[in-house]
Amino acid sequence: MLGLNKKDTRFLLIVVALTMATPILLQPFPEGSGLAQFNAGYPDLMQRFAIFGIFAIGFNILFGLTGYLSFGHAAFLGIGSYSVVWMYKLLDYNVIYGLPLAIVMSGIFALLIGYISLRRSGIYFSILTLAFAQMSFNLAYSVLTPITNGETGLQVYTNDPQVLLGATEPRSPHFFGIVMNNSSKVNVGDWVFTFNNGYYFCAVIAILAFYLSLRIFRSPFGLMLRAIKSNQQRLNYTGLNARPYTLAAFVISGMYAGLAGGLMASMDPLAGAERMQWTASGEVVLMTILGGVGTMMGPVLGAGVIKYMENIFSKINDQVLHGWFGWMPDGLEDFVIGISHFFVGKSWHLTSGLLFMIVVIFLPGGLVEGGQRIRAMFAKKRGDDDDDPKHQPKQAPHVAE
Amino acid sequence: MGILEVKGVGKRFGGLQALGDVNLSVQQNTVHAIIGPNGAGKSTLLNCFVGKLIPDTGSVMFDGQSVLGRSPHEINQMGISRVFQTPEIFSDLNVMENMMIPCFAKRDGAFRLHAFEGVENEKELVEKAEQMLIDVNMIDKRFMHAASMSRGDKRRLEMAMCLVQEPKLLLLDEPTAGMARADTNNTIDLLKEIKEKRDITMAIIEHDMHVVFSLAERITVLAQGTPLVEDTPENIKGHPKVREAYLGEAH
Numbered sequence: 160m161l162g163l164n165k166k167d168t169r170f171l172l173i174v175v176a177l178t179m180a181t182p183i184l185l186q187p188f189p190e191g192s193g194l195a196q197f198n199a200g201y202p203d204l205m206q207r208f209a210i211f212g213i214f215a216i217g218f219n220i221l222f223g224l225t226g227y228l229s230f231g232h233a234a235f236l237g238i239g240s241y242s243v244v245w246m247y248k249l250l251d252y253n254v255i256y257g258l259p260l261a262i263v264m265s266g267i268f269a270l271l272i273g274y275i276s277l278r279r280s281g282i283y284f285s286i287l288t289l290a291f292a293q294m295s296f297n298l299a300y301s302v303l304t305p306i307t308n309g310e311t312g313l314q315v316y317t318n319d320p321q322v323l324l325g326a327t328e329p330r331s332p333h334f335f336g337i338v339m340n341n342s343s344k345v346n347v348g349d350w351v352f353t354f355n356n357g358y359y360f361c362a363v364i365a366i367l368a369f370y371l372s373l374r375i376f377r378s379p380f381g382l383m384l385r386a387i388k389s390n391q392q393r394l395n396y397t398g399l400n401a402r403p404y405t406l407a408a409f410v411i412s413g414m415y416a417g418l419a420g421g422l423m424a425s426m427d428p429l430a431g432a433e434r435m436q437w438t439a440s441g442e443v444v445l446m447t448i449l450g451g452v453g454t455m456m457g458p459v460l461g462a463g464v465i466k467y468m469e470n471i472f473s474k475i476n477d478q479v480l481h482g483w484f485g486w487m488p489d490g491l492e493d494f495v496i497g498i499s500h501f502f503v504g505k506s507w508h509l510t511s512g513l514l515f516m517i518v519v520i521f522l523p524g525g526l527v528e529g530g531q532r533i534r535a536m537f538a539k540k541r542g543d544d545d546d547d548p549k550h551q552p553k554q555a556p557h558v559a560e
Numbered sequence: 561m562g563i564l565e566v567k568g569v570g571k572r573f574g575g576l577q578a579l580g581d582v583n584l585s586v587q588q589n590t591v592h593a594i595i596g597p598n599g600a601g602k603s604t605l606l607n608c609f610v611g612k613l614i615p616d617t618g619s620v621m622f623d624g625q626s627v628l629g630r631s632p633h634e635i636n637q638m639g640i641s642r643v644f645q646t647p648e649i650f651s652d653l654n655v656m657e658n659m660m661i662p663c664f665a666k667r668d669g670a671f672r673l674h675a676f677e678g679v680e681n682e683k684e685l686v687e688k689a690e691q692m693l694i695d696v697n698m699i700d701k702r703f704m705h706a707a708s709m710s711r712g713d714k715r716r717l718e719m720a721m722c723l724v725q726e727p728k729l730l731l732l733d734e735p736t737a738g739m740a741r742a743d744t745n746n747t748i749d750l751l752k753e754i755k756e757k758r759d760i761t762m763a764i765i766e767h768d769m770h771v772v773f774s775l776a777e778r779i780t781v782l783a784q785g786t787p788l789v790e791d792t793p794e795n796i797k798g799h800p801k802v803r804e805a806y807l808g809e810a811h
Contacts, residue, residue, distance in 0.1 A: 162678060379664050379682070380675040382653075386661050389652040396610065396648070397721065398636035398665040407673055 167373060170455070174369060178362045181205055182352050189349030196479065199467055202342055202355035203426075207466050209361035210422045213368045215446045215458030217415020220372055221408045222444070223453035224381060226388035228285045230440050231272065231292030235265040235413045237299060237435035239420025241306070244313045244430040251324040252315075252332050254339075254360075254425040258418065265417020266410055268295075273409035277402060280391075292440055299432040312431035332425050334360055339426055357426045364422065368415060373455060375411070384408050385453075416443075449518055451525025460526050465511060472507035562587045563729055563761055564609070569618035570785075571604055578604045579615065580786035586729065586778075591755065591762045593772045596782035597806055602765045605782070606733055609763075610642050611635045623728060633670050639728035645737050647714035649721065651707035655698060658706055658717055659689035659724060666725045692724040695757065696750065712743050716750060723754065732764045736771050748774050773797070781805060 163171060177184070186200035199205070214236065222228055242264045243257030250256050276287040299307040307313055315321075332339045339357035346352075375381045383404050386394050391401055424430050433439075446465050451457025480496045480503070487495060502510045522528045562585035571579040579601045586592045596602050607613040608620055611632040620627050627635050636642075641662075650658050663685040668674065680686065693699040696716050701709070706717065715735065722730055735751070736744040748771055754760065755775075766772050772779060772793070779796045781788045783805040789796065796802055 162676065164678070164680065374678075375675050377678050377680075378675045379660070379668075379677060379679055380673060382657060382660060382679055383664070385653060385657075386650050389650040390648060393648040393650060394661070395632040396636055396642050396644075397662050398633050398670060398725070399661070400631075400633045400670040403671040407675075411675075 161370070162374060163377070167377065171370060171373060174456075175366055178209075178366055181208070181362070182354050182358065186350060186352055190351050191349065193483070196475065197471060199471060200353060202340075202353055202358055204466065204470050205355065205358040206361050206422075206426045207470070208463050209358065209365040210419050210426070211443075211446065211462035211466055212459040213361075213365050213422065214416055214419035214443055215450070215462040216365075216368055216372050217412040217419070218443045219412075219447050219453065219458040220375060220384075220415070221412035222447055223458070224376070224384035224388065225405050225408050227277070227280065227405060227409070228444065229276075229288040229409070229412075230285045230437065230444065231276075231288035231290075231295075232412065232416045232443055233435050233437065233439035234272070234292040234295040235269060235416035236420035236423070236439060237295065237430065237432065238265045238268055239417035239422075240424040240430035240434055241299070241313055242417070243421045243424035244315065244428060247315045247332070247424075247428055248313075248319040248321065251321050251328060252330065252428070253323075253328075254332055254334050254421075258421045258425065261417045261421030261424075262414045265420070266414045269410045269413025269417075270406070273406050273413070277405050277409065289437060289440070292435060293437060296432055296435040296437070299435055307430070307432060310432065312429055314429050332357075332428050360425070361422050364418070368418070369455075369459070376455060380404070380407070388453075445515060449515055449525055451527030454525065454527045457525045457527040464514075464526070468507055468511045468514075472503050472510055473505065475503035477504070561585075563623055564763065565619075565621040566605075566609075567619045567621075569605070569608060569615045569620060571601075571608065571613065571615045578785055579608075580784070582618070582782075582785070582787055584780055584787065584790070586761060586763050588761055589759050590777045591751075591764065591775050592778045592780070593764045593766055593776035594780045594782055595766055595769070595772050597767065599784075600782040600805075601785040602767075602782055603733065604785075606642075606731060606763075606765050609635075609731060610640060636665070636725075637670060640731060641722035641725050641727035641729075642731045643715075643718055643722055643733065643735055645734045647711065647718040649706050649714055649718050651705075653706055654702070655693070655704050655706055655709075655717060656686075656689065656702045658721060659693060659702075660685060662721045662725045663689050689724060692720050695723075695754075696720045711739075712746060715747060719750065719754070723758075723760075728761065730760060730762045732762060732766075734765055734767070736766070736768055744768065744771060747771075751775055 161168065182200050182205060185205065186198050188194040188198050214232070218229070218232055239261035242261040243254065246257035246260060272288065272291045276284055276291065279287060300310060329336070329338045337356050337360070339360060342353045342355035344351055344353050383399060387401050387404060394401055420434065423434070442465065446461035447458045448461070449464060450459065450461025477496065477500065480499055484492045484495050500506065518525060524531070564584070564586040566582055566584040569579055569582040570577070582605060594602055594605065604613065608615045609627065611627065611630050611634070614628055622638060622640060625638065627638065650661065660679060667685065690699060690702070693702055696719065698713065698716055698720065701713065706714070709717070736747050739747065752775065764772070764775065776793055778790065779793055780790045781796065781802050788801045788805055789799055791799070
């Protein structure tokens with residue numbers, strides 16, 4: 160189906176089902192219970208899961224397949240956001256104008272930056288992309304203030320032209336009248352599920368992005384990209400020119416980043432230069448490595464875990480901790496809270512840092528490798544009377560999963 | 561007129577004259593060996609054929625066209641495939657994927673953005689790659705991870721990857737260097753098999769005489785960057801100049 164084989168079609172259908180059910184799956188605890196704290200099914204966060212999922216999927220096409228580590232992808236994120244907000248200012252709040260422009264603009268910039276950066280490989284490539292991204296950030300922050308509105312950030316003002324704006328049209332981002340901010344809440348017993356337009360808009364685009372990336376992974380083009388990572392010398396002596404392949408991968412991943420940036424501005428009609436800072440570029444690298452470099456699901460998982468920790472763990476302040484550990488004797492309570500204090504609230508970075516270290520040391524293939532190991536453990540227990548695995552050739556791991 | 565014509569090639573590295581005035585002609589459908597003691601300039605010469613080095617003087621014509629100044633991938637597209645001293649394969653991929661890459665390179669050229677076709681749907685190329693694997697007795701290993709194979713199998717795979725492109729000229733750079741005697745004999749058998757099954761032109765750089773005399777039809781002896789003689793294996797064996805080059809001058 161859709162140019163995929165049976166296994167990939169099943170894989171895609173599972174991803175679609177999970178994405179569609181996210182508002183339910185992320186709301187496992189009833190409202191008002193102590194664990195409701197850990198519910199992640201609110202629109203703002205779910206939108207971020209989908210958007211950063213797209214960002215990471217695109218980044219993985221470059222980093223996962225070719226091995227070229229870019230430290231400048233946040234620049235494209237910013238370019239995408241600015242494009243969309245400019246379309247709000249000039250035309251109207253329908254995102255249909257801004258998103259294609261975001262993809263095209265980031266594609267053009269990626270072509271330029273990629274063309275120059277790809278003259279080097281390895282660490283020099285990373286440094287070049289980092290330099291370009293910081294340049295873009297500084298341009299956006301100060302020099303190009305007429306276009307980017309500098310440190311205030313670009314936003315829509317009432318005296319903007321908005322030439323297509325109709326009298327009855329919504330005054331916030333929408334897609335042909337479907338307003339992104341609107342949600343419907345459904346109460347099932349003690350549970351409250353929020354179905355948000357913006358999330359589903361991002362989710363549908365994320366599924367499309369995932370599907371495209373799956374096709375690229377399975378295509379001859381994807382095979383060439385993996386060959387570049389594996390042995391560039393052999394590739395050259397096999398009659399293939401690595402440069403246009405890496406450039407194409409760079410542009411495609413830049414366009415994914417532009418789309419993600421555009422979606423950010425589609426959820427919240429703002430664009431600021433801080434979106435282009437190098438920390439944002441570093442974040443997508445962490446997401447990809449945490450989930451599993453070069454795997455299909457890994458980057459999405461990594462994006463989810465990091466965004467979950469950023470939003471949920473950082474909310475747990477001392478008051479919440481007192482609520483949890485109130486039953487302890489006073490001295491012990493203070494001690495436990497004193498320790499926990501380092502891992503939650505403002506210090507959530509410590510937890511994510513530890514998690515990242517554990518994953519990199521014990522699971523170099525990321526969370527996906529963890530999943531595969533657990534599955535292999537069960538498979539072994541079940542199939543004990545199978546042929547001795549030692550006497551069978553080792554199968555190459557599949558790039559999906 | 562040979563398929564590969566080398567005329568007056570010279571290359572200097574600083575104060576070292578690596579190649580003097582090399583003239584060489586590889587004829588179609590022959591196995592041509594280039595031998596010589598260590599430091600004779602064999603590898604330098606080979607690197608001039610594949611675009612890794614550009615000689616200071618002289619010309620290298622392949623199939624009527626100059627190869628000088630072209631990059632390795634362009635020269636491969638002209639019809640020259642190269643086997644390396646240590647097998648160069650895509651070790652992160654499996655055997656079949658390794659085979660598909662040269663198939664695509666042969667059909668689609670140096671670059672094509674075929675991002676929406678499935679590799680497994682290319683029935684014709686898959687068949688071609690499988691047939692080649694059958695020819696080199698590796699079909700049962702087609703889903704094996706290339707990195708986990710023995711050195712002999714890696715060599716076999718590399719050879720198959722070059723052959724599936726149906727090159728007009730196959731260059732082999734010391735294909736048995738560092739191999740045990742048994743592996744060397746296996747490689748010789750493989751090359752002989754290949755030679756029997758198809759018309760192919762090969763140029764081999766080698767300093768193992770056993771390999772050279774069991775395969776070559778023409779031999780060029782290189783010493784200190786210049787060719788001493790070019791002849792058939794029988795004549796080379798007894799040639800006084802060759803003995804001199806290998807065993808040192810008799811004082």
